[in-house]
Amino acid sequence: MSKSTRECNEIVVTHLSNGAPVKLLIHTIRGQKPGPVLGLSAVIHGDEIIGAEILRRVYERLDEAELSGTVKMMPVANPLAFESLTRNTPLDMNNLNRVFPGDPKGWVTDQLAHSIVTNFLDTIDAYIDLHAGGAVPIVDYVYIQNDEALSRAFNFPVLYRPAHPYEGTTATYTTSKGIPSVTVEVGGGPNYAKDVERGVEGIFNCMRHLKMLPGEVTPAPKQVVVTEIASIRPTQGGIMVPGFDFSAVGTVIEGEQVLARTYNPQTFEELEVIRTPFKRNLVILMRGTIQKVNAGDYGFMIGNLDTIEGE
Ligand SMILES: [Zn+2]
Numbered sequence: 443m444s445k446s447t448r449e450c451n452e453i454v455v456t457h458l459s460n461g462a463p464v465k466l467l468i469h470t471i472r473g474q475k476p477g478p479v480l481g482l483s484a485v486i487h488g489d490e491i492i493g494a495e496i497l498r499r500v501y502e503r504l505d506e507a508e509l510s511g512t513v514k515m516m517p518v519a520n521p522l523a524f525e526s527l528t529r530n531t532p533l534d535m536n537n538l539n540r541v542f543p544g545d546p547k548g549w550v551t552d553q554l555a556h557s558i559v560t561n562f563l564d565t566i567d568a569y570i571d572l573h574a575g576g577a578v579p580i581v582d583y584v585y586i587q588n589d590e591a592l593s594r595a596f597n598f599p600v601l602y603r604p605a606h607p608y609e610g611t612t613a614t615y616t617t618s619k620g621i622p623s624v625t626v627e628v629g630g631g632p633n634y635a636k637d638v639e640r641g642v643e644g645i646f647n648c649m650r651h652l653k654m655l656p657g658e659v660t661p662a663p664k665q666v667v668v669t670e671i672a673s674i675r676p677t678q679g680g681i682m683v684p685g686f687d688f689s690a691v692g693t694v695i696e697g698e699q700v701l702a703r704t705y706n707p708q709t710f711e712e713l714e715v716i717r718t719p720f721k722r723n724l725v726i727l728m729r730g731t732i733q734k735v736n737a738g739d740y741g742f743m744i745g746n747l748d749t750i751e752g753e
Contacts, residue, residue: 447472447506455557456550458533464522464550466557469515471504477511477654481566482645483558484516486539486573486612488523488531492629493572496641503642511654516562519612520554527577540610559615568592568652569616569623570645575630579740580637580691581727582628584644586667587613589622594662595651596626596644599692600726600745601667624648631688631730668745671726678713679736680704688730694747695723701742704735722747 449470454463482500484493494517501515518524519538526532536551544555563569568589575581583600585607586593593601607614613623626644629637649655676682685700695718704714727743735741 447474453557453561456553464554466516466521466554466561467518468562469501469513469517471501471506471509471513471515473506473509473511473513473654475510477509478567478652479512479514479565480649480652480654481562481569482513482515482572483519483562483569483612484572485524486519486571487529487537487576488520488525489527489529489576490572490574490630491524491527492574492633492638492641494518494524495633495638496572496628496645499638499642500645503646508655511652513654514562514566516558519558520551522550522554529576539612540608542610542612542615558612563612563616563619563621566616566621569613569621570596570648571612571623571625572641573625573627575627575727576740578631578731578733579727579729579742580629580631580688581743582637582691583668583726584627585613585625587623587625588617588620589624592622592648592651593624594665595648595659596624597647597660597662598626598628598640598644599663599665600724601665602671602726602745603667603669603751605669627727666724666747667751668724668726668749669751670746670749672719672742672744672746673740674701674716674719674742674744675738676702676704676714676716676735676741677737678704680713680734681707681732682729682735682741683732684729686725686728686730688728690725690730691728693725695725697721702729716741719744720746720748724750
């Protein structure tokens with residue numbers, strides 16, 4: 443591997459009050475043949491750390507002798523939120539993935555978004571953004587945005603076509619520019635190695651699909667396109683005891699069953715029982731370990747298997 447084909451650039455976005463710079467780091471890996479520029483980003487939400495490990499492994503295994511085009515990687519898009527392992531930026535409490543295209547004169551989160559747009563998103567031809575369930579839940583699906591074939595090439599079994607995409611995300615920006623964009627939700631919780639590897643393989647398969655790497659595209663497994671997801675947030679804080687462990691991710695739960703019970707940790711009173719919402723429930727995001735939960739946290743995302751496309 444020739445070192446000269448790789449470079450690493452640090453962009454100073456602003457400074458903390460203590461003088462420390464707030465920096466974004468972007469790796470550029472140039473292939474020996476011409477081709478598109480693929481952008482890969484992770485940790486836009488600071489508690490979704492698995493994406494940084496997926497990108498580290500892609501960086502290690504990528505061979506520029508085989509690569510047509512260029513890969514740009516931003517493994518930690520919100521370094522402030524990463525440090526505190528929080529979804530939002532602790533300095534201004536804003537969600538980076540709701541403020542794109544940002545504002546160079548705005549909150550620190552707006553400034554980060556603006557810098558990501560000008561230094562990264564405006565320089566790429568295709569885009570994969572890695573998200574996760576966060577520090578406790580595990581999640582598993584891929585959004586369909588403006589390039590269904592590229593989303594399918596990530597080879598996850600569950601795809602989601604939202605009726606109303608979120609505003610202000612990186613992908614809202616890139617799709618508005620006509621850049622093929624894929625948002626991946628993979629792993630979280632204990633950050634299992636198998637989920638890291640599925641993310642790595644998904645990226646390499648998308649690169650074969652884009653003809654940036656040689657070799658046959660690995661055919662997708664049976665995939666379902668979900669159009670209706672119930673996002674269940676607990677209304678009560680406490681200690682949540684789930685009814686299923688993480689092996690339920692991606693499986694179907696038939697009928698009404700208990701997903702979790704939340705207890706007052708001091709009085710032992712049962713505060714809430716969360717049940718499956720549909721007749722046939724596809725588990726897309728879940729909590730699978732006994733944890734503290736706050737009212738309004740992400741609890742479960744359950745797809746309605748009776749409203750999937752093509753069935
Ligand atoms: Zn996220």
